[in-house]
Amino acid sequence: MSKEFEIVREFEVDVPPEEVWAAVTTGTGGYLWPMEAPEPRAGGRGPFGSTVVVWEPPHRYVNRSEDAGMPTQSLNQLDHTIEPRDEGRRAFVRYVHSGIFTDDWDTQYDGANKHTDFYLHTLREYLTHFAPAPVAFAQVTGPASSAVPGALAAAARALGLPDDATAGTKVSVEGPGGRTLDAVLDYREPEFVGLRTRSALVRFFGRGRWGAPLGISVHDFAPGADAGADGAAWQDWLNGVFGQS
Template sequence: MPQEFEIVREFEVDVPPEKVWDAVTTGSGGYLWPMDPPEPREGGRGPFGSTVTAWDPPHRYTSRSEDVGSPTQSLNQLDYTIESRDEGRRAWVRYVHSGIFTDDWNNQYDGASKHTNFYLHTLCEYLTHFAPRPVAFAQLNGPAASATPRALAAAARALGLPDDAAAGTKATVRGPGGRTLDAVLDYRNPYFIGLRTDHALVRFFGRGHWGAPLGISVHDFAPDADADANGAAWQDWLNDVFGRP
């Protein structure tokens, strides 16, 4: 049965409002994934066929999709309100994700809500450490064997993360090909793991909790970054952990 939903988050970040605006409207893939930037006007075309319903730089941006093309969702709206703090040195952001789920409401809402927390955290990491550097973006999924709630814990063991390693601590992890990566464990809970190196954000999505394979995204800001090579390397890593498809 179709039912409306609304996910609301508020946060502050130590960058000017203009920097937040650029991050959420350029579609660079710096913190989420590459997408077409919106036409800079109310009524313009937004990403994935959406319509821009509010455009007030650098304060308000809203996009609305009424033909989502999903079997579980018929309406999707993303709204950003950005205000200045500390004479423009900081920004306050109110983010609202709303719409209509047409099926499996509780599971869809739970997944969207938890993903929202991780995506907005990644936005702050990007703004604080990497923006506006160009990004090479890769996104990949594990084999079917990783579609289980236990998959993220298995990935953590393969990385060499101790069970008690908490967000905010430094970590030396085992990446693709056994290569050692020095990183900050910037996010960790039973659903997601975030690693930040000197030049990249590597994100692990434990989507087995919602019936999907474990996912990885790599946002690489190194001058010589190769998205295809990153994707292939981490795909091999996933296949080694969970078995070849």
């Protein structure tokens, strides 16, 4: 049965509002994934066939999809409000994700709710440590065998991530090809792990509880970074951990 949902988050970040605006409207993949930048006007075309409902730079941006193009969602709206703090040196952000789920409401809402926290955390990491550096973005998906609730724990063990390591801890993990990655464990929850190296954000999505395989995204800000090479390396790593299927 169709039912409306609304997910609301508010936070502050130590960058000017204009930098937050650029991050959420240019679609570079710096913190989320590469996507079509919105046409800069109300009524213009937005990402994934959405329509720009509000365009008030650098204060408010809203896009809306009447047909979200997903089997369990008929309406999707993303609303970003950005306000200055400390005479424009900082920004306050209010983010509202709303719409209509048409099936399996509890599972869909749970997934969207938890992903929202991770995505917005990644936005803050990007703004604080990397913006506006160019990004090479890669995204890979694990084999079907990784579509289980314990997949993220298995990936953490393969990285050599200590069980007791908490967000904010400096860690050395074993990445693709046995290469050691010195990083900050910037996010850790039962379904998500975030690593921040000197030049990249590496995000692990344990989606087994929602019936989907484990995913990894790499936002690489190193000069000359190769998204294809990053993706191939982490795909090999995933296949090694879970076996190809």
